Amino acid sequence: MLPDQKLLRIPGPTPIPPSVKQAMSRPMIGHRSQEASELIQSIRPGLGPLFGTKEEVMIVTGSGTSGLETAVVNAAAPDDEVLVIVTGAFGDRFAKICEAYDLKTHRMDVEWGKAARPEQVEQYLKSHPDIRVVFATFCETSTGVLNPIGEIGKVVQHSSDALFVVDGVSAIGGVEANMDDWGVDIFVTGSQKALMLPAGLALIAVSERAWKKIESNPQHRFYLDLKKYKEKIEGNSTPFTPALSLLFGLRQVLELFEEEGLKQVFNRHKLMMNMTREAFRALQLPLFTSDQDASPTVTAVQPDRFSAEEFRQVIRKEFGLSVAGGQQDLKGQIFRVGHMGYSSPADVLQTISLVEIGLKTIGARFDFGQGVAAAQQVYTNWREQ
Amino acid sequence: MLPDQKLLRIPGPTPIPPSVKQAMSRPMIGHRSQEASELIQSIRPGLGPLFGTKEEVMIVTGSGTSGLETAVVNAAAPDDEVLVIVTGAFGDRFAKICEAYDLKTHRMDVEWGKAARPEQVEQYLKSHPDIRVVFATFCETSTGVLNPIGEIGKVVQHSSDALFVVDGVSAIGGVEANMDDWGVDIFVTGSQKALMLPAGLALIAVSERAWKKIESNPQHRFYLDLKKYKEKIEGNSTPFTPALSLLFGLRQVLELFEEEGLKQVFNRHKLMMNMTREAFRALQLPLFTSDQDASPTVTAVQPDRFSAEEFRQVIRKEFGLSVAGGQQDLKGQIFRVGHMGYSSPADVLQTISLVEIGLKTIGARFDFGQGVAAAQQVYTNWREQ
Structure with missing residues (x-):
């Protein structure tokens, strides 16, 4: 009209706040410059609270799906048996990624529009003791369902030794998350949802337990190898050229979060x-x-x-x-x-x-x-x- | 919140449209460059229709009030007897500018919240035959009144030889105007209202009849001398350094007007x-x-x-x-x-x-x-x- x-x-x-647009249009800088290093340093402390974790959060330049794939190739070893809790199109996507890597993929399909029930997950894990990774979706964007990740996480911890991997794409930054309490091992989100940025960044929080597996995981991977990201971010850097304008924007997003609380x-x-x-x-x-x-x-x-x-x-x-x-x-x-x-x-x-x-x-x-x-x-x- | x-x-x-913001952030150019000249050339044809005139519209870099003062110092000669129709704070401002130039200023005060009645203007002009300029406000921003400029214009034409000067600041671009039909001699607006730009430009449309008086008007003026603006705009230029980012924005505003109709x-x-x-x-x-x-x-x-x-x-x-x-x-x-x-x-x-x-x-x-x-x-x- x-x-x-x-x-x-x-x-x-989602729409981009004016101050974030402005931040993103700052003049480009070199990704190995002191300024880039300071930018990454200023962002790091603000990311953990979004996931509810004390762990470091990795920043991968890519769509949300690149973040999901990163989780799969780092958490699951070749031939691992995995369980994907599918409550909609994005659970389905997790399953498709697992299948693309020929993992032994179990799907627990839940009627679309309903949340997964922890009891159901518990039962599944008890009858499939070899499952090594459980994948779930926090907010299932395709149906508007928020899965009870806290309760599912407890069940995964008590009923198995599996790593628990969660897609937080349309939730993190808009919904409270408590990764450490919930026993989530890898928590992924994208920049274009509650984080108020254009698409292009995947943020990935990783537990200590997950790092142990990742270190020795022989799965083929290069760009999405979390070990590279960990080594670099600890020195305020990235293994590959990052989407710097999105990082300028992310710094401003974190300031807006701080301003509002x-x-x-x-x-x-x-x-x-x-x-x-x-x-x-x-x-x-x-x-x-x-x-x-x-x-x-x-x-x-x-x-x-x-x-x-x-x-x-x-x-x-x-x-x-x-x-x-x-x-x-x-x-x-x-x-x-x-x-x-x-x-x-x-x-x-x-x-x-x-x-x-x-x-x-x-x-x-x-x-x-x-x-x-x-x-x-x-x-x-x-x-x- | x-x-x-x-x-x-x-x-x-008023709020600035995103595409206008973007246009305004183009890299700066020299105001005597070919690009500046093309910019002004591209803007000129779109301005007349906003006022309903076939005449050229002058672009003065300044607030709306600079536009009002431009109208006063060009339309009124020293010692002219003038009538200001005051229906609110902006009519009052017109009167104050006239008084600042020691013009013989008559105020026709209308109760705030009501529009001026043409009959009242007619009566006033008939009993004051020496009035040389009549000043009115199209939309009186302080009260939300739209004065019947068309009818008042007719009355001024029939009852006097006075020039008719109108403040169109919070109307032009949002309300249809028919300057040529209405007998308006100088029609002024500012950029920060219905024109969707930041403040900083005054647009001034001038009738042929007004130009005759302006040419020989001995009133002291330099920056606000419309003769200088006319001479320059006909060559796609300005007499003084213009607010170029606002001109970039104005060009985009005219495109939005064309898109919507x-x-x-x-x-x-x-x-x-x-x-x-x-x-x-x-x-x-x-x-x-x-x-x-x-x-x-x-x-x-x-x-x-x-x-x-x-x-x-x-x-x-x-x-x-x-x-x-x-x-x-x-x-x-x-x-x-x-x-x-x-x-x-x-x-x-x-x-x-x-x-x-x-x-x-x-x-x-x-x-x-x-x-x-x-x-x-x-x-x-x-x-x-």
């Missing part, structure tokens, strides 16, 4: 989730996940009386408002609203007000303002706490 | 005005101007049950939402919401949804979503037309 205005409300990539960042995401869910509920649109399984970063809706695709097309064309559709089997069945990263309660209100107009346009019946009012009430209650 | 997010809804300066730009502003007014009406907040006198670019509200200042403070502090307060005698009496330039119906909905929460916070009673629903209905009706 307004040229130059894009309302990007997909579950990543991480606790408040996580609370803001929960608030946006609650506002979004109550709004859709008030509009009588079926939510795809239960309150218990819902992620603070993305909400999936499964409309029963209209086409999700027609709706998405209307709001994109009429208001420049982008929400995501369904993936794989859910294509055409759901739409997904992102509320993570550089996103505020004010943005949620704007999204809902436009969603309402879009719904009316395709014939839904309700009173204007109903969804907005529900979200306003959630926001107000939260502020009064 | 969210660091780095500012919701600027004052009647100027000027007619649609003006309709969008009317739509945003109607959405805003109906929302406040639904919330039972008294509008400061009548529908007939209302400007498409800014809406003033005069709350009768709470403090405008307390309300402004709450929404600024809690949501980063800035609206303007009252000026001069209206200080503390009104608040003013800007909806011009890089502003969409989606932004109006966001503003209203936050305004509602702010109102509840200071104790107003109404149902959440009421104002939003009214604005959504206006938008829907407009889209169905």
Whole structure:
């Protein structure tokens, strides 16, 4: 509608804050310069708290998937038996990577839209004592489910000697994580979600236990060999040329987190989730996940009386408002609203007000303002706490 | 609330579109270079349509007020008798500039919040036949009034030989203007309102009739001498070093206008005005101007049950939402919401949804979503037309 205005409300990539854009447009520097070294040094201490770990976090230049592959080739030795907990398209991706390396891959498929249950994982591990790595997804972006990684981690620790590897791509930076307490051995995220950056960086936190295996793991790997990254980052450097403009941006992102306070960042995401869910509920649109399984970063809706695709097309064309559709089997069945990263309660209100107009346009019946009012009430209650 | 997010809804300066920001950050060039000359050449044809004139538009580097002073020192000769139609703080400013030059200044004061009536101007001119220049304000930013410049122009033409000078600062680019038809001799605007740029450029359109007087006007002036600007712009240049980054931005603004279509730009502003007014009406907040006198670019509200200042403070502090307060005698009496330039119906909905929460916070009673629903209905009706 307004040229130059894009309302990007997909579950990543997400909008970039102005100060981060500005930071990223600093003049380029040499990646072996003193300035680059200082840049990396300034970033390092801010990364651990995002994962809830005291360990060092590795920075790989690549998409989120490069981070997942890094986890696989470092955590799993050739011919390892592994378990992948698949709750959606990104669990499926973990499994496909494992299969590409000819690992003995067990899939524990969970109905899409539901979270994995720790008991189920426990049972699986007990009946498959040779599993060496367990892979799980924190926020399953394709369904808006947040898996109970803390509880699953406990179960993995108690029922096996397996390493526990978690995809935190659409959660880290928006949802509290406690890697060390939860017993996560490798925790991966990408830059383009709650971290408010363009895609291009994979961040990988690694436990002491995982390092032991990685050191002696004979799996073929070169660019994605975590040993190289560890050796270099301890000297404030990288093994290969890093995406420096993204590192400039990441430093500013960490400053924004510090300014707001991480606790408040996580609370803001929960608030946006609650506002979004109550709004859709008030509009009588079926939510795809239960309150218990819902992620603070993305909400999936499964409309029963209209086409999700027609709706998405209307709001994109009429208001420049982008929400995501369904993936794989859910294509055409759901739409997904992102509320993570550089996103505020004010943005949620704007999204809902436009969603309402879009719904009316395709014939839904309700009173204007109903969804907005529900979200306003959630926001107000939260502020009064 | 969210660091780095500012919701600027004052009647100027207004938010800058991303593509304009990007254009403004081009590498600096010499102001006498071929590139600068091509830049000015590319801008010239797009300016006239904003004012509704076939005449050339002068570009002065300075604030809006420098544009107003330019109009005064070029249109009025020393000791001229002039009439200033004062409908608010910016009419008052025109009068103060005239007085600073010791012109024989008549003020026609109109009650703030109301538009000037052409009959009143006619009467004044008939009883003061020596008036040589009439000054008026198109959109009076301090009250949200749009004066009927077309009708006043006709009256000035029929009842006098005076030049007609108009301050178009918070209107041009957001409200249709027909300078040539309306008989406006000098029409001034600034870059920081509906033109979506930072402050720093004054644009001044001048009629043939005005040029005749300007050529022989003995008034002291140097930087603001329009003759110098005319001579230079005809050769795609400027008499003094121009704000080149703003010119880069202006070129992009004109491209955005072309992309959207000027007619649609003006309709969008009317739509945003109607959405805003109906929302406040639904919330039972008294509008400061009548529908007939209302400007498409800014809406003033005069709350009768709470403090405008307390309300402004709450929404600024809690949501980063800035609206303007009252000026001069209206200080503390009104608040003013800007909806011009890089502003969409989606932004109006966001503003209203936050305004509602702010109102509840200071104790107003109404149902959440009421104002939003009214604005959504206006938008829907407009889209169905």
